[in-house]
Every structure is written in C-alpha cells, then in structure tokens.
Amino acid sequence: MALRDERVTLAHGGGGKAMRDLIEEVFTSVFQPDGMEDQARLVSEALQQPGARLAMTTDSFVVDPVEFPGGDIGKIAVCGTVNDLAVGGARPLWLSAAFIIEEGTEIALLRRIVASMKAEAVAAGVRIVTGDTKVVGRGSADKVFVTTAGVGVIPPGRDLMAGHVRPGDVAIVNGVLGDHGAAIMAARGDMALSAEIPSDCQGLGHLMEAVLAACPNVRAARDATRGGVASALNEIAEAAGCGIEIEETALPLRTEVKGMCEILGLDPLYLANEGTLVLFVPEAEAEAALAAMRSVKAGQGATIIGKATGGQAGRVTMRTLFGGARIVDMLVGEQLPRIC
Amino acid sequence: MALRDERVTLAHGGGGKAMRDLIEEVFTSVFQPDGMEDQARLVSEALQQPGARLAMTTDSFVVDPVEFPGGDIGKIAVCGTVNDLAVGGARPLWLSAAFIIEEGTEIALLRRIVASMKAEAVAAGVRIVTGDTKVVGRGSADKVFVTTAGVGVIPPGRDLMAGHVRPGDVAIVNGVLGDHGAAIMAARGDMALSAEIPSDCQGLGHLMEAVLAACPNVRAARDATRGGVASALNEIAEAAGCGIEIEETALPLRTEVKGMCEILGLDPLYLANEGTLVLFVPEAEAEAALAAMRSVKAGQGATIIGKATGGQAGRVTMRTLFGGARIVDMLVGEQLPRIC
Structure with missing residues (x-):
C-alpha cells in the first residue's frame, strides 16, 4: 500500500504523487469508476429513448457532526442527491462526488465515509462515476465537506411538478x-x-x-x-x-x-x-x-x-x-x- | 429586493425564506435555470444520437485568494469543469454549481463570483442548470468554496484517451x-x-x-x-x-x-x-x-x-x-x- 499516512496532509491535495495515492487507495479502489480519465463516459439506453429527459441535480453537504446515529456525511450525500432525482420522477443513474478535506483529517474517517457512500450507491442502484479531492489547511474547513451531483433519466411522458x-x-x-x-x-x-x-x-x-x-x-x-x-x-x-x-x-x-x-x-x-x-x-x-x-x-x-x-x-x-x-x-x- | 443584508448569515443556509431570497436574488436571477424544482430537466438531440456517450466530471474549487489577476473562483470553477469535459473530446452542455459559504462573506463578493460564472458559461456555450448553497459558521470554511459538475456529449466515434x-x-x-x-x-x-x-x-x-x-x-x-x-x-x-x-x-x-x-x-x-x-x-x-x-x-x-x-x-x-x-x-x- 502506497498510503502510509494516518492523516491527510496538504501534499495530498497537491496534484502529484501523494494525491494520486490518496485518490487511488481511498476513493477509486472503492468506487471503481471505469477509467482514470478526468471524466466518466457513460451510455444509457433509457436516456436515448425518444422523449426521455436527463435530470441533473447537485448538493453540498457540510453536516456537523460528520458521523451521527443512522448515517454519516457520505450516506447523506448519496441519499440527498438520489432523492432529489427520484422525487422529480427521474431514475437515478450516475453520481459525482467531490471532497473538500481539512488538513489533519483522519484517513480512517475518509475510508468510513467512502464505504458508506459505496453501500448507499449500491442500495440505490446508482454508480459513483467521477470525483475530485481538494485539501485545505487546518481551520479553513471543518473536517470534510462532500458535494455530490447526480444525473438520472426521466422516462418519456413522466412530468412531476x-x-x-x-x-x-x-x-x-x-x-x-x-x-x-x-x-x-x-x-x-x-x-x-x-x-x-x-x-x-x-x-x-x-x-x-x-x-x-x-x-x-x-x-x-x-x-x-x-x-x-x-x-x-x-x-x-x-x-x-x-x-x-x-x-x-x-x-x-x-x-x-x-x-x-x-x-x-x-x-x-x-x-x-x-x-x-x-x-x-x-x-x-x-x-x-x-x-x-x-x-x-x-x-x-x-x-x-x-x-x-x-x-x-x-x-x-x-x-x-x-x-x-x-x-x-x-x-x-x-x-x-x-x-x- | 428582498435581500437587505450585506453579509451572509447562518439564516441564509437554513432552508427557509432567507435562503430562498439569497438563492433567488444572487444566484438564479443570474443563472436563470428553467425552473425552481430541485433538479434540472434537459434534452439534447446530440445526446440521443446512436453511439453518443455522456461525459460527466466534477471539481471542487478552494482557490485562495478567491479573486486574483485574470480570474476568480467562479471563473475557474466554470473553466475547470468545461475543460475537463473538452479535453476528453466531449462538447460541454450543462453545469451544476454548489456553493459552501462562510458566515460573514460579503454578498457583493458572491455577486461578483456569480457574474463571472455566468459570463464564462456564456462564452463556453454551456448552461448552469442547477445548484445548491450551504452556509457554515465563521472559521468553518474560508469565504467560499465552489463545486461544479459538468455533463457533456461525446459524439459517436470519438475516443480520446x-x-x-x-x-x-x-x-x-x-x-x-x-x-x-x-x-x-x-x-x-x-x-x-x-x-x-x-x-x-x-x-x-x-x-x-x-x-x-x-x-x-x-x-x-x-x-x-x-x-x-x-x-x-x-x-x-x-x-x-x-x-x-x-x-x-x-x-x-x-x-x-x-x-x-x-x-x-x-x-x-x-x-x-x-x-x-x-x-x-x-x-x-x-x-x-x-x-x-x-x-x-x-x-x-x-x-x-x-x-x-x-x-x-x-x-x-x-x-x-x-x-x-x-x-x-x-x-x-x-x-x-x-x-x-
């Protein structure tokens, strides 16, 4: 394992090797996107049906505390975005996940959040297909903020408003x-x-x-x-x-x-x-x-x-x-x- | 105008009237999404072409300082996501924009950031179709963080890797x-x-x-x-x-x-x-x-x-x-x- 640190350092946000190690070991090894390009490339037959519409939504999550009875910031980030899509009549398909991490945050906490996101995504039948991490200095954020965006498909003829x-x-x-x-x-x-x-x-x-x-x-x-x-x-x-x-x-x-x-x-x-x-x-x-x-x-x-x-x-x-x-x-x- | 405050307060993140006023006056009046549902509903003929693929990407932006010669966090957020799509061969179509705002941030600064995002989106030929705002207490974030996600279309047969x-x-x-x-x-x-x-x-x-x-x-x-x-x-x-x-x-x-x-x-x-x-x-x-x-x-x-x-x-x-x-x-x- 390349990642020996117990806590996130500013180097993990620097765009170099440390960042890549963090991303590969903590995030993409769990989310397993199709490739390591900066974008996901996706096909959905449902989306290509005549009359189908694409639904798109986003939410940032800053919940404090990060972990609480019944969930954590990762679970809430997946559910929140899935739900925004679902209540509009869309079938949720794909999620992006962007993390703003405070220097000093425990890697173990990140792993728990990521595991929770993965489990919730599987339960909802969606895939986390692309993501990003940024690291800010101590005191410039509070542990970890997660922003998810979601894409879904609204079948032809459905129009909830x-x-x-x-x-x-x-x-x-x-x-x-x-x-x-x-x-x-x-x-x-x-x-x-x-x-x-x-x-x-x-x-x-x-x-x-x-x-x-x-x-x-x-x-x-x-x-x-x-x-x-x-x-x-x-x-x-x-x-x-x-x-x-x-x-x-x-x-x-x-x-x-x-x-x-x-x-x-x-x-x-x-x-x-x-x-x-x-x-x-x-x-x-x-x-x-x-x-x-x-x-x-x-x-x-x-x-x-x-x-x-x-x-x-x-x-x-x-x-x-x-x-x-x-x-x-x-x-x-x-x-x-x-x-x- | 409903918004009399000069600075963002925690009430602007509470989910009630103050939040709605902030969103309507500072964000949606400029971005002009099609509706006020929690999701954007979108149709693209290019995306429905046989063989076309959807590209999706996200980035959080935490640049410090928020404004700098040649740009600001809003411009960088739009360009960064447009560029991630474009270099993969996708034509950028739609962006989401999520804001994490520190209590006390000047509303005037938010307005400048939003104006800058709008201008850059117009120049790039993309639309900012959905968004979110969260407010955190003083010292829990540094002014404003912006997370954009982007969706684009990769024409049939194109495969940059x-x-x-x-x-x-x-x-x-x-x-x-x-x-x-x-x-x-x-x-x-x-x-x-x-x-x-x-x-x-x-x-x-x-x-x-x-x-x-x-x-x-x-x-x-x-x-x-x-x-x-x-x-x-x-x-x-x-x-x-x-x-x-x-x-x-x-x-x-x-x-x-x-x-x-x-x-x-x-x-x-x-x-x-x-x-x-x-x-x-x-x-x-x-x-x-x-x-x-x-x-x-x-x-x-x-x-x-x-x-x-x-x-x-x-x-x-x-x-x-x-x-x-x-x-x-x-x-x-x-x-x-x-x-x-």
Whole structure:
C-alpha cells in the first residue's frame, strides 16, 4: 500500500504523487469508476429513448457532526442527491462526488465515509462515476465537506411538478417527521439529551418507483430536507397556486422526537428530514399510493397528512389538536446550522 | 429586493425564506435555470444520437485568494469543469454549481463570483442548470468554496484517451506554462513580487472543437492543472505505456514567470495552469493541429514541446538547455496549497 499516512496532509491535495495515492487507495479502489480519465463516459439506453429527459441535480453537504446515529456525511450525500432525482420522477443513474478535506483529517474517517457512500450507491442502484479531492489547511474547513451531483433519466411522458398539484389532491408522507433534525441536535450533545435518535437518512428511489408504477397520475413529490415539511408544503402551495391544509393529529412523529420538540419548544414541521418526502396524488389514487409506499421499506410508515384546497393560493394551514386552524409559514431564519 | 443584508448569515443556509431570497436574488436571477424544482430537466438531440456517450466530471474549487489577476473562483470553477469535459473530446452542455459559504462573506463578493460564472458559461456555450448553497459558521470554511459538475456529449466515434498515445506522436501545448500558479503565488503577496501576473484561466472548449475538426486522429488531450505539465505528461506516459521526451528550449514561458521561477527555484513544469492543455497528435497531423489551435484565442501560443517515444514506459525526460537529459517525475508532495 502506497498510503502510509494516518492523516491527510496538504501534499495530498497537491496534484502529484501523494494525491494520486490518496485518490487511488481511498476513493477509486472503492468506487471503481471505469477509467482514470478526468471524466466518466457513460451510455444509457433509457436516456436515448425518444422523449426521455436527463435530470441533473447537485448538493453540498457540510453536516456537523460528520458521523451521527443512522448515517454519516457520505450516506447523506448519496441519499440527498438520489432523492432529489427520484422525487422529480427521474431514475437515478450516475453520481459525482467531490471532497473538500481539512488538513489533519483522519484517513480512517475518509475510508468510513467512502464505504458508506459505496453501500448507499449500491442500495440505490446508482454508480459513483467521477470525483475530485481538494485539501485545505487546518481551520479553513471543518473536517470534510462532500458535494455530490447526480444525473438520472426521466422516462418519456413522466412530468412531476409542484405546479401540477390541484385542489382535492391528497398529501402523503412516507413516515415519521423530523428524525434527521432531532438526530443531529441530539448528536451535537449540547442539549444534554439522553435519547439516541437515529436519522431517517435513506434513499427514496425505490419508493418513488413503486408509487409511480402504481399511480399513473402522481402530481408531485418533494423531499422535505432543510426547512422541513413546512417549507416543502409552502413551496408546493406557491408553485401550484392553491392552498394546503394539514391535520396536526395526522402528523406521524417518533415519541422521542415529539418529546424533544415539547421540551425545547421546537416545531417538528420545521425539523429537517433526509429520507422523508411529501407526495401529492389525486384522491382516487391515494389508497393505491399508500399501498405501494408501504410495500417498500422506506414507505412503511406512509400516511395521509392533508390535502390541497381551493383556499388562498400559497397558504398552508394546519387544523390543530383543538380544532382551531393556524398558518404554517415558511421557515424564517435558521433553525439549526449545518444540518446537512 | 428582498435581500437587505450585506453579509451572509447562518439564516441564509437554513432552508427557509432567507435562503430562498439569497438563492433567488444572487444566484438564479443570474443563472436563470428553467425552473425552481430541485433538479434540472434537459434534452439534447446530440445526446440521443446512436453511439453518443455522456461525459460527466466534477471539481471542487478552494482557490485562495478567491479573486486574483485574470480570474476568480467562479471563473475557474466554470473553466475547470468545461475543460475537463473538452479535453476528453466531449462538447460541454450543462453545469451544476454548489456553493459552501462562510458566515460573514460579503454578498457583493458572491455577486461578483456569480457574474463571472455566468459570463464564462456564456462564452463556453454551456448552461448552469442547477445548484445548491450551504452556509457554515465563521472559521468553518474560508469565504467560499465552489463545486461544479459538468455533463457533456461525446459524439459517436470519438475516443480520446491517454492510452491511445503512440511513439512518434507529437506533444503540443496551447500557450505559455505556469501562469496560474505564478499568478496565485504573486497574488498571495508573500513573495514580495512586484509583477502582477495574470492567470491563464480560460475555457478550452472552442480550442478543442477547432483541433478535432482539423485533425481526425487526435490521440489524447489533458489540461495541465494541479501538478502542472509534468504531472499531465507523466499520467499520459504511464497510461500509454510509452516514453515522452520534451525539449527545455521549446517550453513557452512568460518572461515574468521565468524570472519568478529562477528567483524562487521553482520548476515551471510543475506550476499549475487553468487554461493550458497538452495535446498528442500523430506527427502527420501536427501542422494542422498547430494551425487550428492558433486560429482560436486560447491557442494563439500553440507550440510543439516534445514527442512520445519508444523509450521506457511511463518515463518523461527533458533535453535540457545544455544538451543533457533529465527525468521529469511526477510532482511529489505539495507545491502550493489551494491553487484551484
């Protein structure tokens, strides 16, 4: 093995032999791209079908801590990009992965992150086909940041868009809300919480495939990451020019998350998720959607939380426990930095 | 205008209204993607041609300083990704752009970076179609890091690869070497150099198109970024299993860069470039390649620097000014951190 260092040094970012050793031993030996050119060269029959469209998305990940119950920055980077593709109706195909590494970061940590990315990519049926590493001096970054970009294919005729949601459509989530935000908060340790809450971090590609196969008229889906379900619903209501009404009693919450929210005065609707989507389908397809979602692991907790209405365009309201109604606005300001 | 802040705050990364305002006002108003979904949806006839392949690449950019003579981190991010696509024979089509921003960064700086990316994308004929922003606390990153990923199309039948270079092929560069490395070194100010050296930061897409149109048998091209021309040549020699011999007297150098190298004891072969490529063509096509390169702005300084040989596989040698020969190894260790 060429790599004897235990920690990353600036030499590993210099473009020479040390960098090549790091890349070959830690990254490409695991990801196994087809070649060592600076670009991946790819063919997809699905992409060449008449009417197929290419979907492309990117996200940077700066989550702190880098490892947390239920995941790490590598898993979240793969899931996040896979999910952005999947909720738009694309079948995820290929990912790029770029790493900004702080000098002094343990090589063993990088290996764990890379292994986690590989496992998640295999589970999602995508390939990590190209990448990059940069090293910055101590204090110029915090351990490691990962940026993934993803390419997928949208089959002919499929067109999911927030703007397609219509009054009467049913809003479904695939499981409990807020786990990722709560997990990170607990993992940081500043809340003196004893409960270890696992992040919901998971890929949603297979879930979306199952729903799309069962329901020909899915209107839109969105993964409720930063800003939580509240922000996702607001974006949809605004794009669709309709109202959305949700039921407080219908919101699925893990007991520990509910407890944390009550103690800390947090609203679970604004807590981040990393494997939770909001799906809108015509009412006639709601049962089929629920059944399809529950047939896959990521959708076992699927449940209806509300519906689109003819109410004020762009407004999200919630019927509370006590029968009243309150406006659920977009998140203003920041709830928790570096959640993803 | 919704954005009243002069500096980025953590709220701009929170997933709520502040983030949306930042994204809409600073980023999407300039890049003008087709929609505000989390993914771009794209169609290319070129990509759907039988035999066409998709090329994908990514790079993170952490250059310090963020702005320097001849460019900034935005320009370098677009050029770097365009060039990775172009030197592999792909026509660059679409870019993603992800920003990791340190709390406290001036919004005005972001605007300049974004304007610079837009201008460079227009010049290169690519579109920035999707993106992301993350904000980290003070001291957890250094101002702004940019990660671009790029997708392009390789036309049917085109197959540039370092492994295709054969003994007798001619090595051509498009202009003076080492300007980017020298520019960054001078811009950091720790060398007390009076000369302002502009980076060579430029897109190479049009140059590659011109060469490929004129020379049907181009073997390979590589942009000589981190690690300089020496590292690019070593990679090619290794992949092709041949030797490469270059002539010291043939290396084109800007007078200021030559002077800086002499004063500081640097080897210009290892200085980074951001708009300089090494091209290998059969000897019979060398004149046509030179003429084609010189017909576009980025290739006006095109010149032959050496050739592939039947010598020891993977070894790069240089005939020196004095007629001797020395081995040009890959860069070992780090020459200058955060060069790109």
